[in-house]
Each structure stands twice: as C-alpha cells, then as structure tokens.
Amino acid sequence: MKLRSIQYVLQQSFRGIWRNKGMSVASISSVAASLTILGLIMILILNMSHLAGLAQSQFDSVQAFLVDDLEPADIEVLGKQIADISGVAYVQYESKEAALANMKERWGQQGYLLDTLEENPLPNSYIVHVGHISESDHVVEQLNSFTEIDEVKYYRDIIDNLIRAAELIRSVGLLVIVTLVFITIFIISNTIKLTINARKREINIMKYVGATNWFVRWPFMIEGTLLGFIGACIALILVYFGYHTVFDMVTTRFFVIFSAYLLTVQEMMSRTVMMFIVLGAGVGALGSIISLRRYLEV
Amino acid sequence: MKLRSIQYVLQQSFRGIWRNKGMSVASISSVAASLTILGLIMILILNMSHLAGLAQSQFDSVQAFLVDDLEPADIEVLGKQIADISGVAYVQYESKEAALANMKERWGQQGYLLDTLEENPLPNSYIVHVGHISESDHVVEQLNSFTEIDEVKYYRDIIDNLIRAAELIRSVGLLVIVTLVFITIFIISNTIKLTINARKREINIMKYVGATNWFVRWPFMIEGTLLGFIGACIALILVYFGYHTVFDMVTTRFFVIFSAYLLTVQEMMSRTVMMFIVLGAGVGALGSIISLRRYLEV
C-alpha cells in the first residue's frame, strides 16, 4: 500500500469515528462493558484456583514412622534414601522426644495428661515434603517398600478432595471463561455489525463511484480496530482500579493475611492485558470485515 | 388508547422486528449474552454465599464446662436456665464419663494413652447450640455470668473468620452483581440505541406525515420490550441448562455430597426469572424511549 493510501485510510478512520460520535461511544462502551465483565469473572476464577493451589501446599507432607531400634547411622542413611525418591522436595527428622513435646504442646490445656506416662510410646519419624500434592500417592508407595518404615501417615482423604476440588475449579472455571470469551466476541461483533449497518448507504455509494472492496474495507477495519482497542483499554483501566480497590478492601478491612492468598494486581493485569487488547481490537477488525461483506456485494 | 390503535401498534411492532431481521437478531443476542453473563456470575456468587452459610452452621455450638460437685438436680435446673437464654437453639448434656469416652475415641490409635490415667480429669459440660453463629458472643457472655459454669469454650477465631468471610462474600458479591446489572443495562440500552439509530430516517418521515410523538413511540417501545423479553428468555434457557449440566457434573463426577451444598437449579431460577425479564423487557422499553428522543425533535 502506498504511503498516500495509508494516510488516507487513517484520516478516514478517525473522521468516521468522529462523525458518528454517538455510535462510536456506544460501540466503545459495549466493548468496554463486556470485557470488564470478562475481567471480573477472571478475577474470581483465577483467585479461586490460586487459593485451591495454596490449600494444597498445606498438605504436601507425609509422615513416615520408623520401626524401633534403628541405629542413628541407619536413620541418617534412610533419610538420604528418602530424599532421593523422585517427587520428594525435602525431608525433616522428628525424634520420638520431639514428637512427644510437640504433642504436649498441641494438646495445650490437656497436655498435663501426658505427664503421667511411664515411657514415651511415640516412634521416631521422617516428615517427607513432596514437591506437588499429586505426587503423594507415588511417594507413599515408595516409602512403604522400606523395611525400616513401620507406617506411613498422610491426609489421603483431604488430599483427594483437594485434588478433585482444584480439578473442578479449573474445569468449571475454564468452561466459564471460554463461554465468556465467546459471549464477549459475540457482543463486540454484534455492536460493530449494528454500527456498520447504520452506514450501509455510505458503503453503497462508495462502491458506485468505483471503490474497490479493500478501499472501502480498510477505513472501516481500522475504525473497528480502534473502537475495540479503546474499549479494551477502558475495560483494563476499570479492572485495574476495581481490583485494586477490592484487593485493598479485603486485605485491610477483612483479613490482613488474605493478601498472601490473593493474586496481586500485577499478576492479574499480566494475564488480562494482552488478552483484552487482542479480543477488543481483533474482534473489532474481524467483525468489521465480516459485517461489511453483505454491503460490499453491489 | 382505542382498540384499533392497540392492534395497529402490535402489528407495527412485529413487522418492525421482522423487517429488520438482521438487527433484531443482533439486539436479541446481545441482550441474551449480557444476561447470560449476569446469570453465570449470580450462580457463582450465590453458591459461594450459600456455602459460607453452611460452613457457619458447622460451628454453631459453644461448650460450657461446669464446676465440680454439682448435684444432678442443680445440673438439670442449669440446663433449663441455659435453654432459656435468647439465641440458644437447644442444649445437650455431656457427663465427664461420656467426655472421656469421646476423647478416647477421637484420639484413636493413641487412645490407649488415656488408659493409664488414675482418675477422670475432665469436667461435666453442656454443649449449647446457638440459633445463629452471630449470636455466639452474646450467649457466651450470658453463660459466663453463671457461677455454676467454670469455663466456656468456643471456636472464637473460626467463628470470627467465618463471619468476616461471609460478610466479605456478601459485600463483594453484591458489588459485583450490582456492577453487572448496570453493565447489562448499559449493553442492552446501547444495543437498542444502535438499532434505533439505523432507523432514524423512518422516524423522521413519520413525523413529517403528522404522527404525534406517542404514535411513533409506541411501536418502537413494544419492539424494544419484545427484543429485550426474547433476549431474557434465551438467557434464562441458557442459564437453566448450563447450571443443570454443571450441577449434574459436579454432583456425580466429583463429590456426591456436594449436591447438598449447592443451590438447586430451582432455587437458582426462582432468583433469576423475574430479574431477567424485568431487566430485558424494561431496559428494552426504556432504552427505546430514551433513544427515540433526539429523533423525535423534528
């Protein structure tokens, strides 16, 4: 395309937006509105999924109780062997004395009951931290094969439920987001369609003075892209300040600790910026081209 | 309005929809799309709020430990007095023997540790169930005023957190829903505006043949109402089947018990039907009237 044509196209696009101010505002705001909704839902779902992940990390440890009468050296060797199992992040040793002290502390008020014990009935143990909760099953299996290990304790039910819950949130969330992306595309392209419909006479005349399809298309396409892009920027600003406000409200007025469990505003934005701009501008451009098609057939 | 006029208005509205098929489809689907989004969010938020409520009901009890050496008759009188405190739902008595047996059972594997006890160190207690979690504080205060009660134990932290979490979900949820309702109103009225804009010539001509403003307005208003109404019905159908599917998926493929924690499809629909129809049809009608205004000024 010649430079002169580029200048012409840009000039026509801006004039198109300006001369149809009312409709441009309507299109931009519909795009902004639907992307803002998408942003809201993404905030909800990404945070839920993030929380599920954090909850999992609380249950990433398995306790392996050792048989009695092991030499300190054997215990140490065993520790190294456990650490070598694939999926194990790191290993912590808890002697029977430490275990009793811990237990007493956990029981708190009723801890004095343990003082009446004649001997320490608790075993030595290794607390095995797994890299990811889904590897627990496999690690437990490996641990059971050691003769030095008497019993392995882990939160099987909780872990299973957490894995399922996370899977659920991920799949339902993905479904919701994909649905929403389609609905958003739909609303944006509908808006562009209505905008172009109102200008069919203009397109018709252009064709009669001998304009080629692309000559008509370019300015409309750039116009659609710009409308979509501006709408996306507005949505991003709304999502940014909206999330910022809620984030602050949640972390100060409610639980301070919550801030650790929420996606930060930055993380959130990094996930939405590209997506919104591509959706807004891309659908605006494509919507223009597709909607133009029937009016170009003259 | 005369019967003849009503017939005219209805006829014109249906013709308007039919003759501008393309735009009618675009408007209806934009309305349907935005209400569907609203429905999705309401499902998410109402369910979260419902779950928070259920979680609270798990912590609706307070344990009051009695001082030693009370006569059985005194204990019974005390029980009645506690039951009379406002906010108390019902009261359960747990003798010191029953408490020890319970404790042993709870400790499971390590329960044998309790066999070595010389005497039962646990007190008698009343388990007081409160009507609503938010009344716990007030009930506890009352319980503390009894001299027969040694100590009151309740999950203060958990309760506080749950109350806060529920409050958070309610307020953020309300904010999100209200925002969405506004965005939806916005998208619907924008769509109607674009639809009417494309027909400004038609409106202009009507005015020149001597039509009064209301004569022009009625058919457009009914048309807007119908477009909005049809859009709302489509959204309701989508939300109904969508939720039905997810509900079934969650309760069968994931946790069967979850079904008890989710709002049923019927409960969900009872909350959305009226709202959607009022939003779709109402905004359609109002949007038409408002958008018409500037074109009637001739």
Add this chain to the structure above:
Amino acid sequence: MIEFRNIHKTYDNGVHALEGINLKINKGEFLFLVGPSGAGKSTFIKLLLKEEEPTSGSIIVDDEDITIYSKRKTPYLRRKISVVFQDFRLLEEKTLYENVAFAMQVVGASPKEIRRQVPMVLGMVGLSDRAKQYPHQLSGGEKQRVSIARAIVNRPIILIADEPTGNLDPDTAWEVMKVLRHISRRGTTILMATHAKDIVDVMQQRVVALEKGRIVRDVQRGIYGYET
C-alpha cells in the same frame, strides 16, 4: 389561509435563504412558486411545515401564528398541510399501499375508510397494480406519484408540492396536474414549487417568483417568465 409577515431566514452557515417575504395566500388558491435553483423555494415550504424556524417574522396558517406554536402541536399542523417532497420521503420498509395507508393511520382513520380511500388514490396516480411493491422496486417517476398519493389521501386543506413533476415525463406530469387541479376545485389550497415552464405557462394560475430570497414578481394568471 396562509400569510407570511416579513419573514427572514438565515441558515447557520450564514446563507440568507429568505429576506423579507410578505405574502398572503387565500383559501382554494392554486399558486406556483418559481425561481432559479437556490432561490429559497424549499426553504419557504420548510418554514410552513416547521421543519425550520424563521429567523424573524411570523407565519399565520388557518388563523394561528405557527411561529409561536408549541412543538407539541406540530403534528396537528402537519395534518392540515400535506406535502409532496422533492426527495419523496417514502418509508423503504413499507409497501406502497402501506406508505399511503400510514398517512391515514396517523390521523386515526378507520380501517374501513383506509380500505376504501387508499386504492382510490393509488388509482388516481396510475399505480393500482403496484400496491404491494416496495419503494426500491419503483422508477423515479413512480416514487414521485406515490408521494403525491400519500399527500392527497387525507383530503388536506392545504397541499404543498415541491417539484412534483421533476422526475416525470410530460404526459405523466400532465396526469398529475389534472389530479392537482381536481383537488384544487374541491377547495384545497395548493402551493407548488416548480421549474416546469410548460406547465406554469399553460395552467394560467397565480405565479410568485423568488430570486435570492426575495419576491420579484407576483401575478395572477401568470407565466413562468424566465428565459430559456
């Protein structure tokens, strides 16, 4: 019936379309408004319809000053004055029948009246067999005739026609003029802006000539009067 009192009209862009028009038109009169392109003929008509407001002066229609009329009453003014527009202004999404019937529905005519009247006026302009078609399926002259049919269907007390024969061949133009003369004889006041020299010369009616926004000639039984 119609009176213009010292009317001035200057458009926003500074064009002085009318400059001091004083004119009285009596009931039942047939008046030709002539003048070169841009003389102010259409502006004159737009003022009568309250499509535009005069910059100064007042216009009396049927004993009422329409320049101080409230916006609300405009529709009733437009029912007294029917117009054949230069650009037809037909509703593209209605058939010819519906376009004409619409003008009757607007004034609240009964369906029975509509069913009797509409085919009659379509017959008068020679379009009976096209009743079910849409404006885009018509030739220029046919559209113009539909516009005339719509204007006369309500038997208005004043009929204004802006260039009603511009797209018609001479034969058809004369057919239309016969229709106008017919309703004029029934007592309707007719104001017709035109460039059709032949027609003006033959009809021998009152001729008002505008030029640059001023009345330069006003004669009973006049002729077009511009050189060709």
Add this chain to the structure above:
Amino acid sequence: MIEFRNIHKTYDNGVHALEGINLKINKGEFLFLVGPSGAGKSTFIKLLLKEEEPTSGSIIVDDEDITIYSKRKTPYLRRKISVVFQDFRLLEEKTLYENVAFAMQVVGASPKEIRRQVPMVLGMVGLSDRAKQYPHQLSGGEKQRVSIARAIVNRPIILIADEPTGNLDPDTAWEVMKVLRHISRRGTTILMATHAKDIVDVMQQRVVALEKGRIVRDVQRGIYGYET
C-alpha cells in the same frame, strides 16, 4: 464503445423492465434516452453499471462483455463509466469538496491533482463558494450539480446522466447542458435519460425512445417527440 445485444430484464416481482434491447453507441456520441415513466430508462443504466444483471443477452463495454465479468472487476468498470444518479447519492457526512475529492481518491489520484481538479469542477457547476458545506445544507438543484461535478471530475470515457436537470430551473439546466456538451466535445461518450423536452429538441442529438421496455424510435438529430 457500448453495445446491448438482445437484452431482457425481468425483475423478481415479474415486471418486464426491458424486452429485447439491441443498441450500439459509438465513442464520443451524445445520446438522449427518452420515454414515459417506468419505460425502463433507469434499468438500462443500472445494467450498464452492473447494479443489476440482465435476465438474458450480453452487454459490451469497451470491447469487454461485462455480463461475464467477474464481480472483482466491477470497480474498474465503474471508473470508466461515471454516473449522475437520479437520487444524487451524495455522502451525507462529507462536505461537497470531500464528496468530489472522494471520487478521485478512489482511483488513486495524487493530492496535488485533487487540489487542482476539484475546485475547477465545482466552479464549472457554479458551487465554488459552497465547497465546505454538507449535502443537507443544499437545495435540490445544488445537490444535483454536485452529483454532476463528481461524475465529471475523473474525465471518464463514458458519462451517464439519469435525469440530470430534473431539479433545475431552465437557466441552470442550460448551464449544465453546456458543461456536458463541453466534455462531449472532448471525446466523452454521453448517455442522458431525460424528460426535458426543450433540451432534447434544442440539442439536436441522437434520441432513443423507450416504451414498455422496447426501443420504439432511434433517430440521429432527433426531438423529444412526445405530445404534451
């Protein structure tokens, strides 16, 4: 230059607009197309522009059969043939200047050429001082002249005019005819559908008369030939 070979055109609603048209128009010819309202004049023009497709027959323009032309090449056909439309077809959201300039931008003219050519043609139709205004600010005759300016600005090899003087007073009509004669002398083929008896009679050019879709007369140096 232009040849119609046994052209028939029947619209979807069953109207036979053209029935067996055979006509040859040579380069540089000036031809009037006359006939009563609905005779098929505009249809004839629409077929030339590929706005409508003939039901049967073929049309040759500049040695190419445009009925078997691909849709893609339509814009290039329309650049050879400029048109003054019966309903003007101006872009409402562009000024007069821009409306005319647009026709040049479409064919890729340079800004320098545009700046030279546009004011010139606006001058030829007497609208130099209205260049910055929008179509809705013009009178009917002024719009028609803009439409003519747009049609001639690209110096087309064929110029088609559908009723180009319908909204013009006789003086202005003659001004326009002078412009057309001028560009005809430069070698442009001109086809003009009209009802203007005076003009046809005075111009003494080839006249083709249509009636009910058929050619009923085709004479060199003819007259309008219908009674008034």
